[in-house]
Amino acid sequence: MRIVIIGAGFAGMYAALSAARLRDIQGVSPEELEIALVAPEPTLVVRPRLYEAKPETLTAPLQDVLKAIDVVYVQGSTETVDTTARTVEIARIKGAKKHLSYDRLVVATGSRLFRPNIPGLAEHGFSVDQLDDAIALDRHLHGLAGRPARNGRDTVVVAGGGFTGIETATEMPARLRAIFGKDARPRIVIVDRNSAIAPDMGAGPRPVIEDALRTLGVETRLGASVASLDDSGVTLTSGEHIESETVIWAAGMRAAPLTAQIPAERDNFGRLLVDRDLRVLNVAGVFATGDAARAASDNIGNYALMSCQHATRMGAFAGNNAAAELLGVPTKPYHQEAYATCLDLGEAGAIFTRGWDRTLELVGTEAKKTKQQINTVWIYPPPAERAAALAAADPERVGEV
Template identity: 30%
Template sequence: MTRVVIVGAGFGGLATMSALAHQDVEITLIDKHNFATFQPLLYQVATAGLNPGDVAFPIRTLLRKQKGVTFRQGMLAGVDSAANEISLVDGARVPYDFLVLAMGATTNFFGIPGAEEHCHGIYTLDEALAVRNKVFSLFERAASQGIKGNAMTTIVIGGGATGVEMAGALAELKLRAFRTDYPSLDPAQARVILIEARERLLGAFSPELSKYASAELKGRGVEVRLNTEVKSVTDAGVHLANGEFIDSRLVIWSAGVGVSKQFSDLGLPQGRQGRFEVGDDLRVVGHENIFAVGDIAATLESDGSLVPQLAQPAIQTGTHVAKMIQALITSMPTTQFVYRNKGTMATIGRNAAVAELTNGMKLTGSTAWLAWLALHLLTLLGVRNRLSVLLNWSWHYISWGRGPRVILGG
C-alpha cells in the first residue's frame, strides 16, 4: 500500500491526514509533541483566560476516528530523498512513498541583537505558559516588595494580529486583575507598550480597521508606538532605533515567524523567509514525491506574494496536497493550488474585534467579537475542549476573569 508520511500535526498536517485518511493509503503522522496545539488561542493561555489543556488536543485521540493512520512521537532529523526515507532524532528511519512536510514555523527574531535571548515568543504552548508564569510572578513581586521603576512594564514587539491580541489581552488582564486581586497595585504602573515598525497596526487589514484597533487599544490603556524600530533587547529592556530605552522585565516578540534553523540542514530548497520552495502543485522544488504545506511552505498567491502564515492557508494547502497525492497514485496530473482568502479576524478584547471578509465587508466591535468567538469555538478541536473553553470564556465574561492564573513550575 502507498505509504504517506506527514511530519507535523498542526493545521496543515492534520488537514492532509483527514483528507487522505479514508483513502487506500498507509499514513504515518509524526510530531514532536503528543498533542496538537490550537495556536490562535495561545495568547489566551498566556494571559490566563484559558487552561493549557483547553488548546491542546491529544493526537492519538484524534486518530481514533481515522483509519490507517499511525502516530509516532519524534523529531525530524533528515530527509534522504534518494532512499525515500526520513530519519528521526531518536535514530529511527521511516520509509515513505510520499512525504508531506508540515512542521510549521517558529518565532523569527530577524537577527536583532538580544531578541532571541531576552524575548518571549508565544508560538508554542510551553512559550505561552512561560509568559503567563512571568506576568503573574511580576505582579506577585510588585505586590510583595513594592514597585520599583518599570518593574511591571510589558513590551509587545510587533503590531500584527498576534501582537494586537496579546497587548489587548494583557491590558484587560491588568485592569481586571488589579481591581480584584491586586488592589494595592496601581494599573498605571503596569504599562503595556505595543511597538510596531510600520506606520499602522494590523498591516494585513484595511487602514480603517487599523485605526479602530489603535483607538480601542489606547482606550484600554495600551501605549501604541507606531513607526518605532527596535535596535536591541537586553535583560533590562528594549533599545529603540531612535536612541530611547524602555525598561521592562517582560518583552514579548510577535514581530514575525520564520522557519526553524534545524530544518535548514535538510538539503531542501529554501526561499523567502526560509520557507521551502514549492511548485504550484505544492511539491518541493526538485522533488517528485515531497510536499510542503502550511507555514513552512513558500506557497504563492496568484499575485506572486506569499500566502500568510495562518490557519486557513495551512488547511487549504493541506487539503490540496491530499488531492495531489491521490492524483499521483492514480497517475493523474497534479493541479495548481489556488488560495481562497476567507477573510481575517483579530480580537482586541472584551467586545472588541476586527474582521475583514472577502466580499469587502468589515466588522468591528461586539459583532466582530462574537463572530470571532463563534468561529474559534467551532474550529477548536474536540467536543471536550470546546465545552471547556466555553466554560472558561463564559466564566470570564460573567466574573471578569478568575481565570486559571496559577504560576506553575515555580
C-alpha cells in the same frame, strides 16, 4: 506504499485527514497505503490562541482522531530527510533513532518566530510563539504579583505591531488586572518600526484598531524598533528607554529549520517553492504545505499567508494530492480565493474583514462573537468518528469563509 507526514499542526492534521479520505473513497485498505504522521506529541497546539491566558489548556488531542481514520502515529522528532533514498530519520524517546521510508512525503513542519541577534533578547525576551513560550510568559506574569509595583513591573512592551502583536497587547490589560487586581493600571506599549500600526491590514480597518488601542490605553511607538534589552527594560532605536519587566517579541516568522534539508529553492521566509498541486519544485515525491510552503492561492498574484486559515486548506490539498499520485487518480490544484481576517482586540471587541483588500464587515461585539467561534470551534480537530472526520477533510471545502 507509504505517505509520511511530518508535523501535527493544522497543515499536518488536515494532510492526514485528507489522504485518509481519498484512500477511503478509492476503497484502498490501510495495509495497501499506510499514512504515517510524525510528531513529538499526538496533539494539536491551538497556536492562534497562545496570546490568551491559561495557554496550557490550548491543545487538542489527536490520537483518537488518527485511530478513527487509520492513520499511524509515530512519536518523535524528524531530524533528517534524505530525498534521494526517500527516508526520514526520527529521534525517539531516550535517544533511540527510527528510519522510515516513504513513497510520498508531506512537509508540514510549520514555522517559528524569527528572533534576530538583538542584545539581551534571548535572555530577557518572552513570546507567544510555541506552547512552552506561552506557558513561560503566563507563569512570569503571575510571578509579577509577588514583586514590588515599581521598576516597570506593571509595564509590558510588545515588539511588533502586526496581528500577533496587536492581539497580545490588547489582551494584556484584562490579563494583568486578573493577576494584580481589578484596580490595577497596567501600561502596555507596542513598538513597531513601521510608520502605522497593523501595516498589513491597510487603511480601511486601521482607524478601528487605533480607536481600540486608545480605548484600552495601549500606547504605540512607531517608526522605532528594539535596540537592546536588559534587566531594567528595553531601549529603542529612537534612544528611548522603557522600564519593563516584560518584553514580548512578536515580530516576524520563518519556516521551521527542517525545510532547509530539502534540496529545493526557498523564499525569504524559508518556505519551499511549490507548484499548484503543492509539490516541491524539482524534488520528486515531496509535497510541502502550510507555513513550510510558498504557494499561489489564486491566479491573480496572491500567495498563501503563514496563517491557520491557509494551513488547514493547504494541508487538505497536500494530503489529497500525495495520496492521489500513489492511487493513480487526478490531483486537485490548490486554490483559496476567499480570504478573511478576524483580529481580536481584547475588551474592545474584534474586527472581521473579507478579501485581500480587507473590506471591513464586522466590528466590536459582533466581530468578537465570530472570533470566539473561530477560536473555540472552527479551528479544532473534527470529532473522533470516522465518517465525520473524513467528511471534514474535503479539500474543496476546508477553510471556506
